[in-house]
Amino acid sequence: MYKSIDISEVSKQAGIPASTLRYYEEKGLVQSIGRRGMKRLFDTSILNKLNFIALGQRAGFSLDEIADMFTHQGILQIDRSQLMSKADEVDKQIKELKAVRDGLRHAANCDAPSHLECPKFQRLMKAAGKANKREKRA
Template sequence: MIALGRTAGFSLDDIVVAFGPQGDLRVDRAALLGKADELDRTITQLTAVRDGLRHAAACPAPSHAECPTFRHLLREVMAGRIATIDALTP
């Protein structure tokens, strides 16, 4: 259970709460749904970053400053709508 919880991104403190005093498992379904929602947001963010990197690598524009797709991605990052990688990873 600990390994599964850690893989999903739960802290050890979160995991400890899932066990009762006798070691019985108490699943907090709301916490599971919250974590799933968080993972969905992270997946969306990382997908946008991945797609931006792939586009930048293959972009036919003379420079990235002239590429509308790259400029859009840059605006999204600067506005905080796309998080930096270090903010997404534990």
């Protein structure tokens, strides 16, 4: 026998709107086990699955990538090389964000009469423009 909770309780405990749960179900990330009246019912194990989805999103995985980490039976099966690749991407983002942080701190303390006259701020703006172009091409 399943221990079940309705969609409003899942929403409350997970801290996400019921509409998000319905969307996740539509995408195949979660599956309801029935209904009580008009409300969807879920196995209590959904809370663990929602925590994993939240972790995956925080790590930068798309919902489709997260869905692919589950077998057709709903069992979590993570490709370790995919995790390593994502960790490398996060390292790159950290490096880029540190450079932006350092540039912003420099600009905040720069003695130049205008930020546009600060050479380091100029380099920061150019780097941001180049990164924006790369992202649009990808």
